[in-house]
Amino acid sequence: MNKSSNGWAAQAHFNRRAVLCGAAIATFAIGGRARAAEQKIVVRTTSGGSYGEAMEKAIFAPFSQATGIAVEKTPSAMAPLIASVQQGQPLVDVVDTSEGLLETLAANQAVATIDYDRFKSFTIADIGKESAKPGIVRRMVYARVLGYRKSTFKGPAPTSWADFWDVKKFPAARAISGLGLNAPDLEFALIADGVPAANLYPLDVPRALASLTKIRASIQSFYGTDAISENLLSTGEVDLEAIANGRIQGLIDNGGEFAIEWNQHMKVPSGYSILKGAKNLENAYRFLDYAMSPETQARFATLIPYGPINTKSFAIIPEEHAAKLPTNPKWTEKGFTQDAKWWGDNLPSVTTAWNAWAAAK
Numbered sequence: 417m418n419k420s421s422n423g424w425a426a427q428a429h430f431n432r433r434a435v436l437c438g439a440a441i442a443t444f445a446i447g448g449r450a451r452a453a454e455q456k457i458v459v460r461t462t463s464g465g466s467y468g469e470a471m472e473k474a475i476f477a478p479f480s481q482a483t484g485i486a487v488e489k490t491p492s493a494m495a496p497l498i499a500s501v502q503q504g505q506p507l508v509d510v511v512d513t514s515e516g517l518l519e520t521l522a523a524n525q526a527v528a529t530i531d532y533d534r535f536k537s538f539t540i541a542d543i544g545k546e547s548a549k550p551g552i553v554r555r556m557v558y559a560r561v562l563g564y565r566k567s568t569f570k571g572p573a574p575t576s577w578a579d580f581w582d583v584k585k586f587p588a589a590r591a592i593s594g595l596g597l598n599a600p601d602l603e604f605a606l607i608a609d610g611v612p613a614a615n616l617y618p619l620d621v622p623r624a625l626a627s628l629t630k631i632r633a634s635i636q637s638f639y640g641t642d643a644i645s646e647n648l649l650s651t652g653e654v655d656l657e658a659i660a661n662g663r664i665q666g667l668i669d670n671g672g673e674f675a676i677e678w679n680q681h682m683k684v685p686s687g688y689s690i691l692k693g694a695k696n697l698e699n700a701y702r703f704l705d706y707a708m709s710p711e712t713q714a715r716f717a718t719l720i721p722y723g724p725i726n727t728k729s730f731a732i733i734p735e736e737h738a739a740k741l742p743t744n745p746k747w748t749e750k751g752f753t754q755d756a757k758w759w760g761d762n763l764p765s766v767t768t769a770w771n772a773w774a775a776a777k
Contacts, residue, residue: 528691
């Protein structure tokens with residue numbers, strides 16, 4: 417996170433529009449169309465809402481335009497991906513998801529070892545050693561925050577997860593993530609129950625579920641996708657929820673009367689992996705190279721406020737967009753970072769415990 421923050425003071429001395437819209441395309445277009453005719457790449461990603469739109473505009477469409485390589489997008493849970501690799505028929509080439517789920521793939525020997533020497537648009541130094549794992553390239557950091565509709569609270573608004581759990585002091589229709597969204601928000605349940613953020617891991621799953629039980633009757637939705645969380649808030653079905661910062665920021669930017677509380681936010685690393693035995697391996701490398709370039713990372717961050725990993729991108733992100741990123745020094749110290757390795761190792765056991773809890777009445 418410190419590496420990303422260093423770019424805040426940098427100022428661009430060239431035309432940002434030209435860089436964001438043209439430089440990356442020009443770099444990858446040279447000779448690309450002739451070589452890549454009729455080629456494709458299959459990417460596991462999320463197509464819904466503002467995230468899907470940002471991915472299409474900032475990465476998928478420009479990549480295809482630059483290289484001639486068609487991008488096929490598909491949603492998938494991790495279990496089918498793991499099974500497909502074990503059967504020697506990987507369903508996709510590249511997986512785009514949270515680092516915790518990518519760690520689950522890695523723990524099941526489902527991801528290929530990445531050869532970082534094959535990349536031309538970025539280096540390990542550009543993204544940091546902690547972001548260049550053997551089977552995972554960290555691509556961004558987003559934040560799960562407490563978001564709410566301003567008009568819901570006539571007095572003080574909630575400022576902590578303890579407030580979110582206080583249904584009497586802050587009555588409102590609530591939502592929080594369930595098992596379908598990468599991982600349920602067990603961290604927030606524990607913080608609400610008095611666990612300091614610095615002492616969260618390893619997560620006490622029974623305690624977290626017991627904490628959730630306290631407000632279960634007040635939760636309108638344990639939603640399964642970020643797109644659903646965005647829709648729940650925008651349509652008025654809920655007024656208070658745990659939500660990805662980019663999803664609620666889009667509503668705010670479009671004139672919605674919503675607010676973000678950055679206190680106790682959780683930074684969630686997200687990345688790319690190449691499945692072992694990928695059918696379009698060369699195209700997968702070309703895609704990662706393009707997607708991790710500073711120009712592409714900057715373009716994505718201007719469309720949805722998720723923090724890029726390539727430190728060179730900060731010099732070309734307009735200041736008004738940089739101010740909304742989770743890596744903003746104004747609030748980055750108010751949060752904590754999700755332990756992706758813990759989730760990768762423990763998701764199966766959490767799934768079992770969650771399903772048993774969900775089935776109990």
